[in-house]
Amino acid sequence: MTALGDGVDALARESGFSGVVSVERSGEPVFAKAYGLADRRHQAPNTLATRFAIASGTKGLTALTVVSLIEHGALSLSTTARSVLGRDLPLIGEQVTVEQLLGHRSGIGDYFDEDAGQAITDYQLSVPVHELSNTEAYLAVLDGYPAKFPPGERFSYCNSGYVVLALIAERVAGRPFHELVRDRVCTPADMRGTEFLRSDELPRGTATGYLSNDGVSRTNVFHLPVLGSGDGGIYSTADDISALWRALFAGKIVSRDWVAKMTRPCSDVPSEGKRYGLGFWLHATNDTVMLTGYDAGVSFRSVHDPRADLTHTVLSNTSDGAWQLTRYLEQNLGPHPE
Template identity: 60%
Template sequence: MEDELDEVARTANFSGVVRVEQDGEVFEKAYGLAHRGYNIANTVGTRFAIASGCKAFTALAVVSLIDDGTLSYDTKARELLGDDLPLIDDEVTVRHLLAHRSGIGDYFDEEVITDINEYVLPVPVQNLLHIEQYLAILDGYPQKFPPGTGFAYNNGGYVVLSLIAERASGVPYHDLVRQRVCEPAGLAGTEFLRSDSLGEGTAIGYLPIDGEWRTNVFHLPIRGGGDGGIYTTAADVSAFWRAFFAGRIVPEQQVAEMVRPHSEIPEDKLRYGLGFWLHESTSEVQLVGWDAGVSFKTVHQPEPGITRTVLGNTSDGVWPVARFLNGIRR
């Protein structure tokens, strides 16, 4: 497998880390550079941003608040939003937001954005450090359809969830995720980092602009929010899956609810739960992330305990490698 993987990685110009766990054995390998300017190589322990893979962390923080009674699945967003974001339908609930069935307008609509490398935020990225600051980019998008009547993947909905969680708990969102998800799961290498202060052992995201590789520092919020932006390692991703299905983050009855299909997406041969993509017919669970200078996919099969994870610090490098791993699975 390794020789074939090397060729796929070379052809795709892949920069990142691959990790496969199966039958109690671990294969992992790093490719490319974490910092192109200083020629620093990626290692198997390098931290990478995972874009929308972060939605599972947001969902788990919210569900932990549901489990302790701070929120409920039927809590209406308006109860916490007050007069903010008036275009959000008053009937939108936490469950609608978790399942991408809210129908609210999306500030980052992936059906409209055709080139992730060209997209820029409508406000300076340094103004998006705290969750309350995201209100400036969430407002002004009309409701698309009545809550609960359809599925539409929605980045803004998960930022709204992070805002609701922060207001309901009284704990800043980034601290809430650390306390409710990372610490119970033992994810020592997982953290929301500032893009202008990533620190040692962290990959910088790169994208091709005008024929050269440039960093993504001007393309993403300076610190991630509810819809994406946490940094993690390949080993922590595996630890996350183990902790999640063992009920160490939220109780097992909540785990079952989160990986229960709430929507069918036949055009993608997938289903969706609450914060997690689901295989169309098996128990396989997936997290996927994509942004300027970021690509990520992890697939976990609970019954045999197989995990395949690919993290990358370019916009598209992960996908050929992930397809290769998918093709050799048992």
């Protein structure tokens, strides 16, 4: 993998990349390297153990938490959101189901609508970010958005849908969503460094998110909820992401039958050149599975090829840092390398 490593090094140097790049085959590291600074103010470097926000990569963990509750009889795919929400969020239709929310086919309005064309670095939240410190607090930003289309009609990526799933999980389990993710996903997957963290009190060894990659030290602390929920906001490491893929396909989080259902295409998404299952992005033509996150000061992608048992992951604490490198890895590793 010397040529691959040399190519990653060159591209990281040219782009000023800040983050971690990891390639693993059959549970063994092939290439892993950290670049840039986790904290520019204190000149603290990123390391392979640094925790990064993974933005919408969180949705895969949310989906697994919900499916775990389904396996244990607390929910079903056909459970309606309304049956759990009661009078909250009245613009969510009576027929919207957990399955539709998982597959981004619910049609509900989105508080953070990525189809609206706003820049990822815009200030988009309608309430002060410090108020969003638990999942129930998100009711204040979820309410008031009319449905975009009838439930089940088509795919439309929806952040609100995954916060609603977190609310549903919390209410049926009677426990905070963050604890459910820890106990039902992170613990069985042995993801010891993965957790929801407050952006205003990040512990040592955690990367601060920056809005540009040109040396400006403005952070993302005012752009995102102070504590994430079902649609994003968990922090993780490259090793933990690899552990997630291993545990997922070994049936350690949910059963292999459920893994097959979650990674079966529910929608073609031509605009992304991909397909979508239940919580996971899927390659357009093969069985490669992906998690992707993009937000102010955050970019992340992890790609797992279960046939080749090959994983490559790029985590970055800038808004666009991951994309050149993940494309390079996809081009040079291919979907099913020999």
